Each structure stands twice: as C-alpha cells, then as structure tokens.
Amino acid sequence: MENARVPVADKASSSPSPSARSRSGSSAPAAGTGAGAASGISPAGPPQPRHPAPNTTAATTTPAPTSAPAPAPAPTHTPASTPTSSAGGNNANANGPLPLPLRHGHELPFVAPSSYLRPKQTSRTMSDKSASPLDKDQMQGLRGVREFLKVRTSYDVLPLSFRLVVLDIDLLIKKSLNILIQNGIVSAPLWDSRNSTFAGLLTSTDYINVIQYYCQFPHDLNQVDQFRLSSLRDIERAIGVLPLETVSVHPMRPLYEACRRMLKTRARRIPLVDIDGETGRETVVSVITQYRILKFIAVNNEQHTMLLKKPVRDLGLGTYKNLATTTMNSSVLDVIHLMVKYNISAVPVVDQDYRLLNVFEAVDVIPCIRGGAYDELSSTVGEALSRRAEDFGGIYTCGEDDRLDSIFDTIRKSRVHRLIVIDDDCRLRGIISLSDILKYVLLFGEEDDTIRGGSGSLR
Numbered sequence: 001m002e003n004a005r006v007p008v009a010d011k012a013s014s015s016p017s018p019s020a021r022s023r024s025g026s027s028a029p030a031a032g033t034g035a036g037a038a039s040g041i042s043p044a045g046p047p048q049p050r051h052p053a054p055n056t057t058a059a060t061t062t063p064a065p066t067s068a069p070a071p072a073p074a075p076t077h078t079p080a081s082t083p084t085s086s087a088g089g090n091n092a093n094a095n096g097p098l099p100l101p102l103r104h105g106h107e108l109p110f111v112a113p114s115s116y117l118r119p120k121q122t123s124r125t126m127s128d129k130s131a132s133p134l135d136k137d138q139m140q141g142l143r144g145v146r147e148f149l150k151v152r153t154s155y156d157v158l159p160l161s162f163r164l165v166v167l168d169i170d171l172l173i174k175k176s177l178n179i180l181i182q183n184g185i186v187s188a189p190l191w192d193s194r195n196s197t198f199a200g201l202l203t204s205t206d207y208i209n210v211i212q213y214y215c216q217f218p219h220d221l222n223q224v225d226q227f228r229l230s231s232l233r234d235i236e237r238a239i240g241v242l243p244l245e246t247v248s249v250h251p252m253r254p255l256y257e258a259c260r261r262m263l264k265t266r267a268r269r270i271p272l273v274d275i276d277g278e279t280g281r282e283t284v285v286s287v288i289t290q291y292r293i294l295k296f297i298a299v300n301n302e303q304h305t306m307l308l309k310k311p312v313r314d315l316g317l318g319t320y321k322n323l324a325t326t327t328m329n330s331s332v333l334d335v336i337h338l339m340v341k342y343n344i345s346a347v348p349v350v351d352q353d354y355r356l357l358n359v360f361e362a363v364d365v366i367p368c369i370r371g372g373a374y375d376e377l378s379s380t381v382g383e384a385l386s387r388r389a390e391d392f393g394g395i396y397t398c399g400e401d402d403r404l405d406s407i408f409d410t411i412r413k414s415r416v417h418r419l420i421v422i423d424d425d426c427r428l429r430g431i432i433s434l435s436d437i438l439k440y441v442l443l444f445g446e447e448d449d450t451i452r453g454g455s456g457s458l459r
C-alpha cells in the first residue's frame with residue numbers, strides 16, 4: 001500500500017487559507033480504515049450546517065430496495081401544487097413600445113409593426129409581469145440559491161473533519177481498485193510524486209476505459225494486469241476517447257464557480273487544488289461532488305429551496321426520451337457499452353413491462369473488476385448488483401408531479417445520487433440526474449447560455 005496516502009485534514013483547526021492549515025497523519029496506510037465518517041470523499045454524514053435547518057415534514061420520494069432483484073416499491077407522490085393564479089394576460093401593450101405623439105406632417109405612412117415583430121421576452125427569462133405567483137416564487141428561490149452559491153466557497157462545503165485518499169500514479173490499476181473498495185470510496189485524486197503535481201482525478205470512467213481497452217485488445221490481458229495509473233492517458237488514446245478535462249478549482253473561490261465549471265465540463269466531481277504557501281507546489285485539499293453541493297444547498301438554504309414549488313413535469317427536469325435501460329439478465333459488459341454510448345452514469349434496470357427494478361450505476365463496475373477480474377464482466381447485471389456494499393443507500397424514485405422543493409427535502413435527508421421518475425404502476429418514465437438539478441438551479445432564466453448546449457435536457 002506504499003502508493004496510497006491518506007492525509008487526515010482537520011477543518012476545525014484550519015486557518016483562513018486552506019494552504020496554510022496543518023495536515024496530520026499524511027502517511028497513514030489506506031487499507032483497513034473502512035469508510036469512516038471522516039472521509040473527505042464519501043463521508044457518511046452531511047456537511048455541518050451553518051444555519052441548522054428547521055424540522056421538515058417527511059420526504060416525498062421513496063428509497064427503492066437496496067438489494068438487486070427486488071422491485072422498487074410504489075412511490076409516494078406529492079400532489080402537484082396548483083398555481084394560485086394563471087399567468088398574466090396577453091396585453092399587447094404591456095411589453096411593447098408606447099405610441100409616440102405624432103407631429104403634423106410626421107404621420108407614419110405605414111401601420112405600426114405587429115406584435116410578432118416586437119422583441120419578446122423569452123420564456124426562460126420569465127418576465128415578472130406575466131409570471132404567476134408560483135413562477136415568481138420559483139424565480140425568487142432560484143435567485144436566492146444562486147446568491148447563496150456566490151457568497152459561499154467550495155471550502156465551506158467540506159465537513160469539519162475529513163480524510164482524503166490520494167493515489168500515486170505509479171500504483172498498479174488493479175491495486176487502486178482494492179484501495180477504493182477497502183476505503184468505501186469511488187474516486188480519488190492522483191498525485192505525480194516525481195513532479196510533485198496533482199495529476200487528475202481517478203473515477204469509475206477510468207475503469208470503464210480500461211474495460212473498453214480489454215475488449216478491444218483481449219489478448220493483452222497480461223499487459224492490462226501491469227497497467228499503472230500513469231497509463232490511463234495512453235489507454236484513452238488507444239481506445240480513441242477524448243481525455244477527460246482535468247478541471248479543478250481553488251477552495252476559497254465562490255462555490256458558484258465550482259458549479260459552473262462542473263456543468264461546463266460535465267464533471268460530476270471537482271478537486272479543490274490550492275498552492276502551498278511555502279513550497280509553491282500544488283496541494284489537493286479535497287474533492288467535492290454534485291451530491292455534496294446539492295446537499296449543502298438543501299441543508300443550509302432551505303428558505304429558498306422551499307420556494308421551488310413547481311413540479312418536475314412543468315420544469316421539464318431530467319430526461320424522458322431515448323432512455324438507456326437494461327434488464328437483470330443482461331451482461332455487465334453490455335451495460336458498460338450503453339453507458340459509454342450515451343455518456344451517462346446510470347442505467348435503470350427494468351422488467352418486461354418496463355417496471356423499474358433497480359439502477360446499474362457506473363460505480364457498480366468497480367466491485368465487478370476487483371483485483372483485475374476483467375473476464376468476469378460477462379456476469380449478469382443481477383449478479384453484479386448483489387455485490388453492492390451492505391450500506392448501499394438504495395435508489396430513489398419520484399413522480400412527474402413531485403415538486404423540486406420535495407426533491408431538495410429528500411436530498412437533505414438522504415444520500416441521493418439521482419431520481420428515477422416512475423408512474424403510479426412503477427413504470428419507468430424518466431431520470432433526473434444531479435447534473436440536471438444543478439443545471440436547472442444555476443441556469444434557468446439566465447441570459448448566459450454558454451453551458452446549456454450539452455445534453456439539452458433543460459426545456
């Protein structure tokens with residue numbers, strides 16, 4: 001385990017700048033420590049709330065079963081809230097130019113342009129004049145959350161005490177798998193000890209790339225066995241995938257910036273990298289995920305998330321067309337190919353009636369290839385799901401009538417990584433990933449369109 005470093009950072013004793021605070025236990029062995037509550041990557045508890053959230057009523061989304069083959073229970077749907085008044089009338093003069101007083105001899109020789117030619121408010125910017133009280137509350141809630149993200153830093157998201165597992169790029173890939181599993185984590189920052197630099201983030205996507213390499217070059221199993229983390233970029237080149245952008249953010253920059261960067265690069269997690277004041281070298285402080293950020297918002301900004309009362313159906317939140325799905329009897333390899341093809345991190349598992357049974361997640365790949373067992377990828381999805389850790393948090397479902405405020409309630413209370421949208425018969429309707437929620441919360445109604453492009457799921 002010589003290549004794994006597990007610094008234990010203590011935020012409570014930190015000085016204002018993370019680069020200046022002391023870090024202890026920097027060479028503690030990673031193995032055997034388990035997924036303790038102090039992990040900086042996948043801590044068990046929510047971030048410490050700055051403003052304790054008041055007690056809330058029960059969550060409206062329902063955890064699905066934790067074990068593989070059992071069907072998800074019927075969801076508890078929240079009735080959609082009814083707008084208290086309809087959208088404002090279409091008064092043509094409301095937004096159009098006022099008629100100018102005409103002087104004699106200056107009468108216009110043509111009729112005034114019709115309302116079709118006048119610039120219109122786009123629906124996304126939601127003019128306050130035509131908005132219903134529900135729309136106004138929604139926009140007020142979104143603005144409040146955005147302001148909150150601008151005054152908080154990424155550092156604020158970190159729990160008071162956490163552990164960080166950093167892997168040296170000289171480590172064998174198959175050993176890295178065991179370290180992740182033993183520590184109950186699914187990603188780790190990489191460290192280039194020769195150059196003393198941060199070398200990117202190891203995630204399940206990297207293992208999926210190794211699997212793709214193995215599929216393309218099945219006779220190279222011995223070589224695959226000897227791959228080190230430093231080979232990951234070569235593997236990307238060999239299978240022809242674009243290298244993941246090594247995006248990072250300074251811990252003291254506004255949290256809003258980390259969110260924008262994650263949306264732009266489609267990264268689901270972002271490392272916080274600081275410069276050590278003494279040596280001038282990069283220091284990886286921690287990694288924050290979309291889940292951590294949304295949890296942080298849910299716990300600390302309830303006065304604004306409670307205003308988000310529009311149902312997901314009205315928001316078009318998530319993806320409802322061309323869903324990639326699988327069955328319990330499909331092979332793990334087939335699901336991996338689906339995830340690569342769609343560039344997604346989860347595939348719902350359905351029965352012959354399209355009823356939701358479970359969800360195969362990209363992180364489920366890790367136990368499947370533990371110790372470099374790439375030849376076990378022909379096992380079925382059902383078998384793979386039964387290898388999940390005992391403390392697996394379950395899957396979460398909601399209905400199209402569920403409101404965003406109740407989704408935030410669920411995020412506040414539970415470890416939610418996505419919501420599967422189902423109907424009253426438990427049939428799959430869609431999927432709402434955390435990136436869909438983050439994208440909506442940050443970008444809806446904003447003029448700046450630069451990030452939207454992507455999956456196009458903001459409607």
Ligand code: AMP
Nearest residue numbers: 319323324344345346347433435455457
């Ligand atoms: P994710 O990979 O979960 O961050 O999702 C990226 C985008 O793909 C989001 O807009 C999701 O709504 C969408 N998405 C996630 N899973 C699926 C799936 N199984 N089929 C189709 N789209 C999906």
